[in-house]
Amino acid sequence: MQTLARLEESLERVRAGMEARAARVSGRVGSELADFVSRPGKMLRARFAIQFGAALGVEPSQAQTTARAMELAHNASLLHDDCVDEAGLRRGRPTPNSVFGPSVALLLGDVAFTQALEEVLDLHPKAAERLVAAAREMAIGELQEEFLRGSLEVTVESYMGIASRKTGALFEWGAMTLSALSPLEHAAADPQKLGLSVGILLQIVDDIHDFTLKDSVAGKERAKDARCGRVTLPGVFALSDPAQRPRFVELWRSIGKDPRAPAKLTRFLEDSGAMDRARERCREVALSVVTLARRLPVRSEVREFADFVSAMAAREF
Amino acid sequence: MGYSDLIRLGWRTGKFLAPAGERLTRERGPRPDPEERRGLIRGEMEEIVRREAADALGCLAPRGEATMKLAPFVKFREEKFGAVLFETRSEKVFTLNPTAAGVVREVLAGASEKELGERLLARYADPAGKLQGEALTLVRQLKDKGLLTD
């Protein structure tokens, strides 16, 4: 299919561009470290940028640049996150902090972010300024979440708020940048809200997966959020139901003392229906995105993009 | 001397050296243990996050050049001289004349900076063409003072 081939080709260009960035750095710090900066993962953000860009009629090389910037900024946050979480595994491979220690990973994250900024300097007058704002929102969202660890006072709204900063802000940036680069009329699709919603959707999906995906598929430890004291959407739903709250709190408090607590907690969230409520919220957000996406100008690309969003929401979980 | 005193001395004199015989002293008082400190901040975060909460389906409110609102802890009240903004944290009081009060009222009713200009022009004559600019300057000054926020 033509569109799929074009998508793959664009993704290849994105990957090639990231490797080129790595090459520039590897001459200065060696290829092993450079590799961490630009190693690709699922490339969800890149896919988003390319497909959304196509549906907006954005010139492919500009969409690819936007994609690379999103991936590099995302890599930067992952490199730092893994230090924060003391994670040993990411994308199925050992993390730089576990191999070399946190200082190295922190510095690599800084390098990755500067590279993200370099990508967009010539893209559009406001792109860099907005990327800085997005990075600020990402960092603030993470700070807020970091200090909420151990708190049981999380509501659905505050969870959504944090997700909109932590994850949504970068997608919002990508969407707004592509919107500014689009030569076609498209205000009805509300790109800012659309991008933000896609980010939040992804966060909810990730948070469900944290409980449900098998270790081998996830590429990281199971129920990591719960182990770190972070209440995510399924937990928030359990907390907000007076009938479920006491049992949830009991299981939550036993994490760290009972090695089987994370598994018991996951089972409880399934049995009580809290996990399903989170899945339902996922579907609602996906639907709101698809509804907006239907108003995008390049009709032949809209279907691809909508399918991408639905596939993301329905991912095996 | 304390660390900040030392720095200030350095700025003043250009020499970043402690005066002979001076010892650096700890400035801070009793330090609570990290867990307790974290717990204190956690309480504050819960409040902050509650304030910044967004309903993903409803108002994934566009940030940036969009709607503004009163900053936290700020109250707005109509008065015969216009209106008053009262910042309950510092207990500072700011008075607004009728036009300035009108600007703030429009802002609180949801006008973005762009819409603000349009609504003012619909109500007032603007022979010198300065109305919109003044309104925007006013809004920016109020933001700088921490009375309005995005």
Place this chain on the structure above:
Amino acid sequence: MMDKASPPPMLAPPWGGLATRAEAFRAPLYVGWQLTNACDLACVHCIEESGPGRAFKDEMTLEEAFRVVSQLKSEQVPYVAFSGGEPFKHPHFMELVASLAGSGVALKVETNGLHLTDSSCAALREHGVRAVQVSLDAANAETYRRMRPGGDFDKVLSGIRTLRSRGVELEVNFAPTRFNIHEVGAVADLSFALGAGGFYTGRLILAGHAAKAGDLEPTEERYEEFFRMLRGKAAQYRGRMAVRFHSRGIAAEVRYRMANPAALFVILPDGRVKLLNALPFVCGDLREASLSEVWRSFLKGWRSPKVAQFGRELDRDPAAITRLHRWIRL
């Protein structure tokens, strides 16, 4: 279509600025409401002469109090502080909190800190109380007991921690006497460590118990050191904890207020309204008149010759404040 008029220039001064005269406002900006004169402590320096069993005989009924609440809301008074005595000792304290906090009114609760249990703090948080101000006049249990006989220093600290863990804003108040003035720096540090957003103090007000005790006042020398320490603390904690203090004595305060009345009044437990905490002048009664009527009486009250005369007396003899124990209706 009506001709559009040119608006007055909005940025010409004073489009905005610091407070104008109180008369310009249609209602107070700040109301201090003493819910009851009962208190579980009997502190040596209490200007209200509160204590166990010291509630007034005719404190407002719940219905009368709710009438005041609804007027505070309809007049859009932005800021109300519950005090007393000890506000928690009011039989319907939480109901009053619930009715006022979070309804557009910023509500502060001023307390001795002995009632901050997990459930009361959760309730305060739930109702949206803006801040809780705890009187902490010492940095250790011994000094605390001297200032606040019957009090329990550790209980207060524990209550404060509970308050903070529930996410409620904390402020600390410190009243200096001969016994504790040297601890002001330590109390400021302790307040910061406990997560206070504000630390408030000032000269001892020689009224009520403080006046009767006779020998509580620190020397002028000690006061100089006190204010020097406070200025240092204000700088040290700038941006993290507000350190605010009045160095004016009551005589100077009265003189200042006579020229610049604050848009603030004080409601007594029986519904009467005073001009200023430390002064004996009553300007109205909320059981008999509406809030806006009493506000107008308040503004007139500051202009009353009796107040001016009292101001002159204070100028001549600052100790005059200690001799007036009866309230004067203006």
